[in-house]
Amino acid sequence: MTVRVRFAPSPTGQVHIGNIRTAIFNWLYVRHEGGKFLLRVEDTDRERSTPEALKTVIDALDWLGLDRDEEAMFQSARCDAHLEAAETLLSKGLAYKEDKGKTGKGECIIFRMPGDDMTYHDEVKGDLKKEGKDLKDFVIVRSDGSPVFHLANVIDDIEMNITLIMRGDDHVENTFRHIALYRALGAEIPQYAHLPMIVNAQGKPYSKRDGAAFIGEFRENGYMADALFNYLALLGWSPGGDRELLSRQEMIELFTLDRVRSASSQMDVKKLGFLNGLHLAEQPLNKFMEQVCEANDALEWMNQADPGMFRKVCELLQSRTKTYNQAAEWKYFFVDDIDYAEKAVRKVLKKEDRSGALELLASRMAQLDFSAENIEHAIRATEKEVELGEGKLNQPTRVAITGLATGAGVYETAALLGKERVVARLLYAARELCV
RNA sequence: GCGCCCAUCGUCUAUCGGUUUAGGACACCAGGUUUUCAUCCUGGUAAGCGGGGUUCGACUCCCCGUGGGCGCGCCA
Numbered sequence: 001m002t003v004r005v006r007f008a009p010s011p012t013g014q015v016h017i018g019n020i021r022t023a024i025f026n027w028l029y030v031r032h033e034g035g036k037f038l039l040r041v042e043d044t045d046r047e048r049s050t051p052e053a054l055k056t057v058i059d060a061l062d063w064l065g066l067d068r069d070e071e072a073m074f075q076s077a078r079c080d081a082h083l084e085a086a087e088t089l090l091s092k093g094l095a096y097k098e099d100k101g102k103t104g105k106g107e108c109i110i111f112r113m114p115g116d117d118m119t120y121h122d123e124v125k126g127d128l129k130k131e132g133k134d135l136k137d138f139v140i141v142r143s144d145g146s147p148v149f150h151l152a153n154v155i156d157d158i159e160m161n162i163t164l165i166m167r168g169d170d171h172v173e174n175t176f177r178h179i180a181l182y183r184a185l186g187a188e189i190p191q192y193a194h195l196p197m198i199v200n201a202q203g204k205p206y207s208k209r210d211g212a213a214f215i216g217e218f219r220e221n222g223y224m225a226d227a228l229f230n231y232l233a234l235l236g237w238s239p240g241g242d243r244e245l246l247s248r249q250e251m252i253e254l255f256t257l258d259r260v261r262s263a264s265s266q267m268d269v270k271k272l273g274f275l276n277g278l279h280l281a282e283q284p285l286n287k288f289m290e291q292v293c294e295a296n297d298a299l300e301w302m303n304q305a306d307p308g309m310f311r312k313v314c315e316l317l318q319s320r321t322k323t324y325n326q327a328a329e330w331k332y333f334f335v336d337d338i339d340y341a342e343k344a345v346r347k348v349l350k351k352e353d354r355s356g357a358l359e360l361l362a363s364r365m366a367q368l369d370f371s372a373e374n375i376e377h378a379i380r381a382t383e384k385e386v387e388l389g390e391g392k393l394n395q396p397t398r399v400a401i402t403g404l405a406t407g408a409g410v411y412e413t414a415a416l417l418g419k420e421r422v423v424a425r426l427l428y429a430a431r432e433l434c435v
Numbered sequence: 436g437c438g439c440c441c442a443u444c445g446u447c448u449a450u451c452g453g454u455u456u457a458g459g460a461c462a463c464c465a466g467g468u469u470u471u472c473a474u475c476c477u478g479g480u481a482a483g484c485g486g487g488g489u490u491c492g493a494c495u496c497c498c499c500g501u502g503g504g505c506g507c508g509c510c511a
Contacts, residue, residue, distance in 0.1 A: 102509060
């Protein structure tokens with residue numbers, strides 16, 4: 001029998017990293033096994049399940065490359081099937097009607113737990129058992145006639161022929177109920193695998209209060225899909241050995257459930273950032289450029305940037321970029337009116353007056369055949385002339401021509417900027433900023 | 436309260452009873468390279484929650500304790 005797994009989100013808003021991590025593990029597992037990855041939209045909450053929320057889910061899956069193998073199932077369309085199953089259980093005496101008096105709407109349908117002790121094997125947590133006395137009957141159809149999660153979930157998993165259910169471990173206790181339902185319905189019981197939670201520094205479930213928690217936020221913050229995928233895959237799973245930077249293909253080959261941990265793990269944004277830098281640097285230049293543009297499409301100057309120049313800037317800065325959003329700093333390459341980082345100006349230009357040196361440098365630069373090598377010589381010569389130590393004029397030059405204290409190599413940066421801009425900025429800095 | 440689950444450096448993890456002075460990565464610290472910036476390189480600090488067993492031998496198995504998480508809805 002071919003392996004079939006599903007990702008079953010409720011489209012009620014943003015997609016949490018814990019949820020998407022569950023999707024990633026399901027996907028990795030099924031791609032490793034050569035089975036089918038399916039999507040079931042649990043949209044029974046008609047109030048909160050909006051088309052926008054559904055689109056958010058789809059976008060998140062697509063962004064991360066979690067491709068599905070069949071059309072999605074919508075739970076809201078399955079109500080009749082759920083109710084029919086409830087009737088079957090009722091007719092077999094496996095469920096009963098009762099007015100628990102909580103809603104004032106009359107009787108609901110309650111599933112009768114067999115009362116036996118139950119055990120099942122969890123693919124990540126091992127053998128789990130629960131005593132019969134702790135397994136209580138539960139409502140499967142509300143008194144208003146709507147099916148409850150447990151029923152809908154199981155019926156749909158049966159319909160979709162799901163062979164392994166991988167989900168968050170907050171569902172561990174539900175599993176006993178679900179298995180009882182499977183048995184009552186005479187369906188083959190799937191395998192189960194429960195994934196530990198992603199927690200914050202306090203050990204509590206990681207939430208938006210702890211930082212970026214939704215997949216859309218990471219995307220907006222300039223992270224790469226491959227890096228987030230890699231990072232999240234490593235949260236609770238390890239291929240063994242010392243491997244961390246992994247391609248999707250490698251992860252597929254290496255992914256097995258017996259290497260999934262059953263202890264919760266803490267989100268570490270710094271490590272994600274590190275991994276992101278690695279993945280970013282590995283990209284082909286064209287791909288990198290494309291992504292930078294996409295991530296910064298709100299920046300007017302970038303949209304209007306000369307393509308040739310933009311390419312050169314990307315080439316120069318790719319290796320030192322951690323997130324796509326950092327490209328917002330590259331503005332000084334493309335506009336005449338640049339922003340100066342106040343702190344850099346104060347520390348590098350004002351603290352010790354470099355106006356004379358910069359003025360002199362500007363006049364030397366103006367005569368130059370403008371190559372990185374010649375620029376370096378010009379800076380060296382200027383330092384000598386004004387009796388500054390070697391290298392002392394590098395930072396002032398950088399701040400003067402870029403407005404920032406960090407960037408690519410200053411000679412290359414100046415060369416790329418072009419003589420006209422460099423000279424103008426040096427003069428401006430010497431006359432206006434050094435005082 | 437009851438039930439279930441979990442427990443290795445600050446963090447993510449390796450270790451599937453013995454090749455271990457517990458390895459790697461992030462972070463941090465110190466040097467070096469870069470006559471600048473970012474990288475990069477080298478080194479360092481840093482862990483088996485406590486107590487009992489089992490065993491020739493335990494981080495690894497068992498029990499108790501402690502701590503944390505989850506569950507106990509006509510939510511999903």
